[in-house]
Amino acid sequence: MYRTLAAALLCALFATPSASARDVPPDLASQLNSQLQANRERYGIAGQAVLVAHNGQVLYQGASGERDPATHAPATVDTIFAAQSMAKLLTSTLVMQLVDQGKVDLDAPASRYVPALPSTWHAIHVRDFLNHSSGIGEYYDRVDNRWVSKGYTGVAPDLAAALKVAGSAPMQFATGSRVQYTQANYLVLTALLETHYGKPYPAIARERILQPLRMTSTSWGAASVPAQRAAVPYIGKDGQLQPANEDPWPHYGWGHADLQTTVGDMNRFLQALATGKLVRTATLEALWQPQTLTGGGSNFFSTGWDTTRSDGYTQVGHDGGTRVRARLAYKGTLASGYWVFVYLTNGSARNAWSSTLVESTMAVAAPGEFPHAALSERLTGYALTGDSSSESSLRAWLSENSGIASNELERAINATGYAIRNNLGNRPALKVFALNTALYPTSANAWDSLAECHAALGEKETADRLYAKSKGLAKTSP
Structure with missing residues (x-):
C-alpha cells in the first residue's frame, strides 16, 4: 500500500534549473515504491514510511508494511513512529536559537547557565555537551534489561537527581579529546533550557518548534500516541521480529529520547531549518562545522547533529537507533539547494542500519548527486x-x-x-x-x-x- 503526491509536484520541480532537480527520475514514485518493497524483503522491516523532498517540494511520500504485525494493521504516511533519539535534534535547535540570539556562548562553561551542575563539570563548555565530547559518565546502567540509576531501583526520580548520579561517575576521558555518545550530555542541555526559560522542556519545545510549525503529530512517550496511529516497536533477534518491549524514558529525559513523530512532521521541521525559520541559515552553516578534537581528528557531531561530508554535500541529521533516520543534505550553502530524506520504521528482523535505509532512497531519488x-x-x-x-x-x-x-x-x-x-x-x-x-x-x-x-x-x-x-x-x- 503506497500513497504518493500528485505528479504536479514533480513537474514543478523540473522547472527548477538545478542539477539536482534534473537528476530526479521521471518515475520516481514507482522506483521508490519498489525500493521500499526491496528493503522490506532484504531486511525484514515490519512497517515503514518514507518522505523525500527537494528545495521545499515533497517529491514522494510512501508507506508499506504493518504498523503492528500482531494485528496486521497497515503502516501509512500518517503513522506515528517512535523516533527516540531524534529528540536531540529539537534540543539542539532550541540551544542553537539561543546561540543565534546571543544568549548562549557555545564556548562558555555550561555552568554559566546552569549553576547547579556537579562541581566537576563546571569548566566543561556547552559545545562539548552538545557534541558528546564532554567526557562525562552516564546517568543509568542497563540492569536486567532495565534502565537503573545508581542508588535507585529504577532511573533517578528527577533531573537534579539524574545529573547528580552522572556527576558522581568518573570522567570517561579528557573533555574535547574524543567522542562518547551519552544521554547525560543532553540532560545538561535540558537543564540549560529549563533554567533559561523557567518552564519544563516539553513546554519550551512546543512553544518554539512544534506549535509554530504545526507539528501536530509529534509528542513524547508512547502513551501520548493514539493507538490507531501508533507503530508498535519491534526488534530483530536471530533474524526474526519480536516486540521490543521498551521501558518508557522518564519525562526529564524527553530532551534526548522518546520522541514520537511522522514523516510529515519531520519534514516540516527540517524544511523550517533549511529556510531559516527557526535559526538563521548563516548561523546553522557555521554551527554545522566539525569540532576539532584535542586527541586529533574531527568530531562527527556538529552541534549535536550527526554530520558527514560526501559527494560535495554536507549531510546532517540523526537516527533513533536502527529504526529511523532524518537527513538534510546541502551543497555549499542552504540557499544553493537542499534535500530532505526521512525514513521511519518500527523495526527490522536484521536491525538494519538506518543510514543504509536512507541512502537507498538517496540512490533512487538522485543517483547523480x-x-x-x-x-x-x-x-x-x-x-x-x-x-x-x-x-x-x-x-x-x-x-x-x-x-x-x-x-x-x-x-x-x-x-x-x-x-x-x-x-x-x-x-x-x-x-x-x-x-x-x-x-x-x-x-x-x-x-x-x-x-x-x-x-x-x-x-x-x-x-x-x-x-x-x-x-x-x-x-x-x-
Whole structure:
C-alpha cells in the first residue's frame, strides 16, 4: 500500500534549473515504491514510511508494511513512529536559537547557565555537551534489561537527581579529546533550557518548534500516541521480529529520547531549518562545522547533529537507533539547494542500519548527486543476486559511470562491504570484498577485509592465507 503526491509536484520541480532537480527520475514514485518493497524483503522491516523532498517540494511520500504485525494493521504516511533519539535534534535547535540570539556562548562553561551542575563539570563548555565530547559518565546502567540509576531501583526520580548520579561517575576521558555518545550530555542541555526559560522542556519545545510549525503529530512517550496511529516497536533477534518491549524514558529525559513523530512532521521541521525559520541559515552553516578534537581528528557531531561530508554535500541529521533516520543534505550553502530524506520504521528482523535505509532512497531519488549512495545500492543488489554476467555489467559501471573518483572507489566499495556484512550477513558481503580484491589486487586493505570476512564465516585456513597475502602486500607498498 503506497500513497504518493500528485505528479504536479514533480513537474514543478523540473522547472527548477538545478542539477539536482534534473537528476530526479521521471518515475520516481514507482522506483521508490519498489525500493521500499526491496528493503522490506532484504531486511525484514515490519512497517515503514518514507518522505523525500527537494528545495521545499515533497517529491514522494510512501508507506508499506504493518504498523503492528500482531494485528496486521497497515503502516501509512500518517503513522506515528517512535523516533527516540531524534529528540536531540529539537534540543539542539532550541540551544542553537539561543546561540543565534546571543544568549548562549557555545564556548562558555555550561555552568554559566546552569549553576547547579556537579562541581566537576563546571569548566566543561556547552559545545562539548552538545557534541558528546564532554567526557562525562552516564546517568543509568542497563540492569536486567532495565534502565537503573545508581542508588535507585529504577532511573533517578528527577533531573537534579539524574545529573547528580552522572556527576558522581568518573570522567570517561579528557573533555574535547574524543567522542562518547551519552544521554547525560543532553540532560545538561535540558537543564540549560529549563533554567533559561523557567518552564519544563516539553513546554519550551512546543512553544518554539512544534506549535509554530504545526507539528501536530509529534509528542513524547508512547502513551501520548493514539493507538490507531501508533507503530508498535519491534526488534530483530536471530533474524526474526519480536516486540521490543521498551521501558518508557522518564519525562526529564524527553530532551534526548522518546520522541514520537511522522514523516510529515519531520519534514516540516527540517524544511523550517533549511529556510531559516527557526535559526538563521548563516548561523546553522557555521554551527554545522566539525569540532576539532584535542586527541586529533574531527568530531562527527556538529552541534549535536550527526554530520558527514560526501559527494560535495554536507549531510546532517540523526537516527533513533536502527529504526529511523532524518537527513538534510546541502551543497555549499542552504540557499544553493537542499534535500530532505526521512525514513521511519518500527523495526527490522536484521536491525538494519538506518543510514543504509536512507541512502537507498538517496540512490533512487538522485543517483547523480549522491554517487556513494548509488554505489552502495548497486553493490547490495549484486551481493544478494549477482552472478558472473551481473558482475561484468557492475565492473563496467564502476569504471565508467560510478561518479566516484578512482582514488576513492576502493575505500567506498570496502565501506559498503562492511555495511552489507552488518545488515545482511557475512556471506553476501564476501562477494563485495572479493570483487574489491579483483579490482584492486595490490591493495593490502582489500585483502585484509576479505580475510576478515572469511574468518567470521569460520573459514580459518582461507582467512590465514589471505591475511598473509595482505601482510605481504603491506610490506612491499611504498
